[in-house]
Amino acid sequence: MPEFLHLLPPADALEKFLDALPIQVQTERIAAVQALGRVTAEPVLAPHPLPEFNRSTVDGYAIRAADTHGASQALPVYLTLKGEVPMGASPDFEVESTQCALIHTGGMLPPGTDAVVMVEHTQAARPGEVEILHSVAMGENMIEMGEDVAQGQEVIPQGMRLRAAEIGGLMALGASEVLVARPPRVGILSSGDEVVPPGQRPAPGQVRDVNTYTLSALVESAGGIPLQYGIIPDNREAMFSAVAKAKEECDIVTVTAGSSASTRDLTAEVMDAQGEPGVLVHGVNVRPGKPTILAVAGGRAFIGLPGNPVSALVIAGLFVLPTLRALLGLPRDRLQPTVSAQLTLNLSSKTGREDWIPVRLHASTAGNYRAEPIFGKSNLIFTLARAGGLIRIPADANGLSAGENVAVFI
Amino acid sequence: MPEFLHLLPPADALEKFLDALPIQVQTERIAAVQALGRVTAEPVLAPHPLPEFNRSTVDGYAIRAADTHGASQALPVYLTLKGEVPMGASPDFEVESTQCALIHTGGMLPPGTDAVVMVEHTQAARPGEVEILHSVAMGENMIEMGEDVAQGQEVIPQGMRLRAAEIGGLMALGASEVLVARPPRVGILSSGDEVVPPGQRPAPGQVRDVNTYTLSALVESAGGIPLQYGIIPDNREAMFSAVAKAKEECDIVTVTAGSSASTRDLTAEVMDAQGEPGVLVHGVNVRPGKPTILAVAGGRAFIGLPGNPVSALVIAGLFVLPTLRALLGLPRDRLQPTVSAQLTLNLSSKTGREDWIPVRLHASTAGNYRAEPIFGKSNLIFTLARAGGLIRIPADANGLSAGENVAVFI
Numbered sequence: 001m002p003e004f005l006h007l008l009p010p011a012d013a014l015e016k017f018l019d020a021l022p023i024q025v026q027t028e029r030i031a032a033v034q035a036l037g038r039v040t041a042e043p044v045l046a047p048h049p050l051p052e053f054n055r056s057t058v059d060g061y062a063i064r065a066a067d068t069h070g071a072s073q074a075l076p077v078y079l080t081l082k083g084e085v086p087m088g089a090s091p092d093f094e095v096e097s098t099q100c101a102l103i104h105t106g107g108m109l110p111p112g113t114d115a116v117v118m119v120e121h122t123q124a125a126r127p128g129e130v131e132i133l134h135s136v137a138m139g140e141n142m143i144e145m146g147e148d149v150a151q152g153q154e155v156i157p158q159g160m161r162l163r164a165a166e167i168g169g170l171m172a173l174g175a176s177e178v179l180v181a182r183p184p185r186v187g188i189l190s191s192g193d194e195v196v197p198p199g200q201r202p203a204p205g206q207v208r209d210v211n212t213y214t215l216s217a218l219v220e221s222a223g224g225i226p227l228q229y230g231i232i233p234d235n236r237e238a239m240f241s242a243v244a245k246a247k248e249e250c251d252i253v254t255v256t257a258g259s260s261a262s263t264r265d266l267t268a269e270v271m272d273a274q275g276e277p278g279v280l281v282h283g284v285n286v287r288p289g290k291p292t293i294l295a296v297a298g299g300r301a302f303i304g305l306p307g308n309p310v311s312a313l314v315i316a317g318l319f320v321l322p323t324l325r326a327l328l329g330l331p332r333d334r335l336q337p338t339v340s341a342q343l344t345l346n347l348s349s350k351t352g353r354e355d356w357i358p359v360r361l362h363a364s365t366a367g368n369y370r371a372e373p374i375f376g377k378s379n380l381i382f383t384l385a386r387a388g389g390l391i392r393i394p395a396d397a398n399g400l401s402a403g404e405n406v407a408v409f410i
Numbered sequence: 411m412p413e414f415l416h417l418l419p420p421a422d423a424l425e426k427f428l429d430a431l432p433i434q435v436q437t438e439r440i441a442a443v444q445a446l447g448r449v450t451a452e453p454v455l456a457p458h459p460l461p462e463f464n465r466s467t468v469d470g471y472a473i474r475a476a477d478t479h480g481a482s483q484a485l486p487v488y489l490t491l492k493g494e495v496p497m498g499a500s501p502d503f504e505v506e507s508t509q510c511a512l513i514h515t516g517g518m519l520p521p522g523t524d525a526v527v528m529v530e531h532t533q534a535a536r537p538g539e540v541e542i543l544h545s546v547a548m549g550e551n552m553i554e555m556g557e558d559v560a561q562g563q564e565v566i567p568q569g570m571r572l573r574a575a576e577i578g579g580l581m582a583l584g585a586s587e588v589l590v591a592r593p594p595r596v597g598i599l600s601s602g603d604e605v606v607p608p609g610q611r612p613a614p615g616q617v618r619d620v621n622t623y624t625l626s627a628l629v630e631s632a633g634g635i636p637l638q639y640g641i642i643p644d645n646r647e648a649m650f651s652a653v654a655k656a657k658e659e660c661d662i663v664t665v666t667a668g669s670s671a672s673t674r675d676l677t678a679e680v681m682d683a684q685g686e687p688g689v690l691v692h693g694v695n696v697r698p699g700k701p702t703i704l705a706v707a708g709g710r711a712f713i714g715l716p717g718n719p720v721s722a723l724v725i726a727g728l729f730v731l732p733t734l735r736a737l738l739g740l741p742r743d744r745l746q747p748t749v750s751a752q753l754t755l756n757l758s759s760k761t762g763r764e765d766w767i768p769v770r771l772h773a774s775t776a777g778n779y780r781a782e783p784i785f786g787k788s789n790l791i792f793t794l795a796r797a798g799g800l801i802r803i804p805a806d807a808n809g810l811s812a813g814e815n816v817a818v819f820i
Contacts, residue, residue: 036627050790053614087644088604090614106604106717108615148790155792164631165794168624168719171608172617172791194498194516198581204463204500205518207582214578217446221574234497307516309578333773335798337747337820363743380460380558381582382565384575388745410747 007285009395010318010354017280017294017319018326021301025329026182032170035162037223038180039328044156046173049146053090054109058141061100061122061130062113065138076123076131085110100130109142116141149173159329161223184327186219186320187246187253188212189229191239191263192307197231210309210381211256218316224252224324234263239270243302247274251327252301254320256312257291264291267304271295274302285395286354289315309381314356314390338407339389341371348399354392359408361388371408417695419805420728420764427690427704427729428736431711435739436592442580445572447633448590449738454566456583459556463500464519468551471510471532471540472523475548486533486541495520510540519552526551559583569739571633594737596629596730597656597663598622599639601649601673602717607641620719620791621666628726634662634734644673649680653712657684661737662711664730666722667701674701677714681705684712695805696764699725719791724766724800748817749799751781758809764802769818771798781818 008016027041056062063079071077079100085091091110095101100117101110109116118141121134149155155173156166162178170178190212198208209231216226227250232242239255246253255271257264272278275297284292288311293304301323305312325334341361349355359371371391374383389408393400400406418426437451466472473489481487489510495501501520505511510527511520519526528551531544559565565583566576572588580588600622608618619641626636637660642652649665656663665681667674682688685707694702698721703714711733715722735744751771759765769781781801784793799818803810810816 033623033626036630050792051617052612086615087602088606088613088616106602106617143790149792156795164624164627164723165791165797167627168620168723168791169795171623172620172719174608174611174618176609192497192516196498198584199586201584202462203498205496206498207461207516208584210578210582213443213581214574216443217574217577220446309582313574313578335749335771335779335820337749339745339747340750340817361745369745380553381575381578382460382559385566385579387575407750410745 007283007290008281010284010286013281013284013292013294014319014322017296017301018323018332020277020280020296021323021326022299023326025327027179028182029177029179032167032175032178035170035178035180036164036167038162038178039223039330040156040158040160040162041179041181041329043154043158044170044173044175044178046149046151046153046155047175048173049151050149050172051143051145051147053145055143056103056105056107056109056116056141057143058116058118059104060116060118060141061132062095062103062109062116063100063132063136064095064097064113065115065136065140067098068115068117068132068135071132071135073133076133078125079130079132081128081130082110100132114138159331161330181328183223183225184251184324185227185249186224186324187227187229187250188215188219189242189246189253189255190231191234191255191257191267192231193234195231211305211307211312214309214313214381215254215256215305215316215320218313219320219324222321222324223328234266236266236270239266240273243270243274247298247300250300252303252320252323254303254305254316256305257307263307264293264304268293271297271302271304274298274300285352286318286356288356289318292319294319310358310383313384336409338409339369340405341369341408343391343400343402343404343406344370344372346399346402347373347393349393349397351398352395354395356390356392358383358387359389359391360386361408369408371406417693417700418691420694420696423691423694423702423704424729424732427706427711428733428742430687430690430706431733431736432709433736435737437589438592439587439589442577442585442588445580445588445590446574446577448572448588449633449740450566450568450570450572451589451591451739453564453568454580454583454585454588456559456561456563456565457585458583459561460559460582461553461555461557463555465553466513466515466517466519466526466551467553468526468528469514470526470528470551471542472505472513472519472526473510473542473546474505474507474523475525475546475550477508478525478527478542478545481542481545483543486543488535489540489542491538491540492520510542524548569741571740591738593633593635594661594734595637595659596634596734597637597639597660598625598629599652599656599663599665600641601644601665601667601677602641603644605641621715621717621722624719624723624791625664625666625715625726625730628723629730629734632731632734633738644676646676646680649676650683653680653684657708657710660710662713662730662733664713664715664726666715667717673717674703674714678703681707681712681714684708684710695762696728696766698766699728702729704729720768720793723794746819748819749779751779751816751818753801753810753812753814753816754780754782756809756812757783757803759803759807761808762805764805766800766802768793768797769799769801770796771818779818781816
């Protein structure tokens with residue numbers, strides 16, 4: 001039986017895994033000015049309308065629209081200047097019919113007015129009088145109280161990662177605190193008898209641990225807290241006790257397997273022994289990353305990643321990040337930022353399997369990119385360090401053609 | 411004369427401004443494990459080759475390729491098993507002609523061997539003997555020493571923002587420290603007599619300060635250090651001394667003008683008084699953001715931003731971020747991550763002026779988005795808080811059509 005008939009595609013594997021994982025978003029209340037990048041754990045409602053008063057959007061004269069009816073260059077309307085609206089204060093006068101008040105952008109419309117004539121459409125007449133050269137409709141050149149945000153309106157939904165604009169929105173409402181998701185803790189365990197810490201000079205046959213650091217960086221960028229458990233010896237007892245310890249301290253436990261098949265099987269066995277339901281997925285129909293393991297036990301997520309650094313990072317993007325997002329209360333559908341580029345070479349791919357190919361991005365003309373696939377059997381981390389992003393060849397395609405426009409996931 | 415004939419388009423204004431700004435990247439040496447998101451200030455060279463030894467990429471048998479010549483299912487070649495390569499150690503034996511050694515993925519090829527036969531292409535024969543069912547070429551199923559990275563090769567260029575992959579690359583080389591650009595300091599000054607701090611309940615006619623916080627968040631996300639100078643009173647003396655103080659302490663000084671024309675002129679006047687060459691650009695052919703001011707004095711960058719929060723944030727994206735990037739030593743051409751979406755409505759635009767329109771993103775089918783323009787005369791910050799991103803209507807277009815595919819800048 002061909003392999004793709006019994007291995008799940010990445011999207012189905014993820015769904016099966018997340019469906020089995022009990023999601024409880026942990027929350028904390030923090031200062032709004034420190035909430036950049038955090039995810040809201042409840043909707044933010046407006047405590048008062050915005051703007052809080054009728055506000056001019058131009059420099060000009062606050063008037064009653066009805067007074068300007070028929071006004072034109074040829075037939076101006078003459079209004080009496082009642083006064084000037086001070087910035088940042090409530091005008092202490094009312095404007096009656098055939099009167100007007102000088103107003104600046106952002107100023108508060110005086111009682112009695114319902115529109116603003118732009119200064120460009122007026123002309124100084126005799127002292128204390130203004131010529132109106134253009135008619136305006138009620139509400140023109142102004143924002144009504146509550147027009148932007150009504151009192152009690154939801155202004156920021158639950159499960160939204162706060163950007164600069166939302167931080168500003170919280171400030172506009174005077175919200176000094178905000179309820180956000182606590183960052184999930186992600187345990188990172190490396191294995192492989194050939195792996196040594198980066199500070200150590202590898203003896204012949206050894207390699208430095210890379211996965212602990214790439215995964216930590218990825219988790220950190222995505223709003224999680226990486227907890228490093230170091231390099232675990234390739235034996236059942238050591239691996240079991242390390243995974244069991246991480247399970248107590250973390251929301252997600254990741255293990256990058258050593259490169260040999262025996263270590264990978266050990267990872268699956270140890271994860272399965274952590275409790276029910278145990279291993280849900282062992283092997284995914286994707287390249288790189290076939291030996292991925294997904295397990296749930298005791299309400300925790302366990303993800304077994306391939307040992308080679310490129311596969312580990314690609315698979316972490318496909319499984320660790322979505323799990324982290326779920327625990328942050330973010331929607332399952334992820335907005336995937338991409339750069340559109342023209343593929344430089346034909347790429348072949350086995351139908352029935354999803355492929356992820358690292359590409360180098362070259363700027364051709366302003367805003368246009370060429371995507372050059374990076375080949376290399378080594379799968380060492382510098383393949384990705386040279387890459388601007390990854391392109392995806394879907395399972396139902398047997399390749400991509402040179403010159404085709406592709407979305408580069410960055 | 412139409413306005414677009416004397417106002418510079420944003421790209422030209424930026425070029426004129428950056429060309430006049432002396433760029434000196436300040437540097438510091440930091441721990442590689444803490445360098446995520448930082449920008450390299452010198453190229454990183456490999457202190458040794460990678461891999462450091464000939465390494466197997468599969469589970470199988472290390473052999474001499476010549477010995478497998480002509481091997482097939484029908485006519486296997488029989489080799490003597492010399493031993494097993496231990497993981498993480500140098501094999502203590504040599505493999506001679508007609509011999510082979512059991513090897514695991516990542517294992518070091520023993521002296522005398524030049525390729526690996528996958529275990530799937532072998533069969534156990536008598537004890538101490540292996541049947542080879544497939545011929546291999548020299549170098550097959552292995553990575554040669556230095557094949558991924560040669561000694562002294564540039565592995566990370568200067569001026570690159572470090573992602574997870576590069577952090578991993580530094581670890582693979584045992585680089586514990588890295589020289590990076592010091593984060594530029596960006597002074598943030600607000601003005602406008604109607605503006606009050608967010609903690610204060612605005613009196614009628616007043617609004618809360620939003621720009622200080624949106625700009626701080628933007629600067630922080632981009633790798634700069636925001637320094638907040640608060641709300642400066644709308645008079646020449648106060649503004650001059652605040653800007654002069656910020657000039658001493660910051661690399662970039664931003665002032666968001668109050669909403670009235672007089673305050674905007676004051677900002678330009680105060681910036682021009684800081685030294686040579688002074689104000690270079692006063693007004694840019696873009697909407698929103700026409701009243702933008704760009705100045706250089708005493709080697710510092712000064713950017714005057716419109717007072718309304720949407721314009722301020724859009725213009726900060728067009729001018730403050732590129733300046734920050736320049737001071738970080740990043741290339742001027744910026745990789746702009748976008749989401750491709752289908753526009754839901756016709757959008758008209760004045761030819762000759764660049765327009766930026768906030769859009770809401772709706773997922774239609776998996777990976778496909780619809781971009782719905784957000785209109786609203788208010789320009790309050792919630793316009794952007796509701797937006798998934800911005801679309802750009804170039805100066806030479808008079809609009810975009812419903813159904814058209816657009817790039818949404820996120």
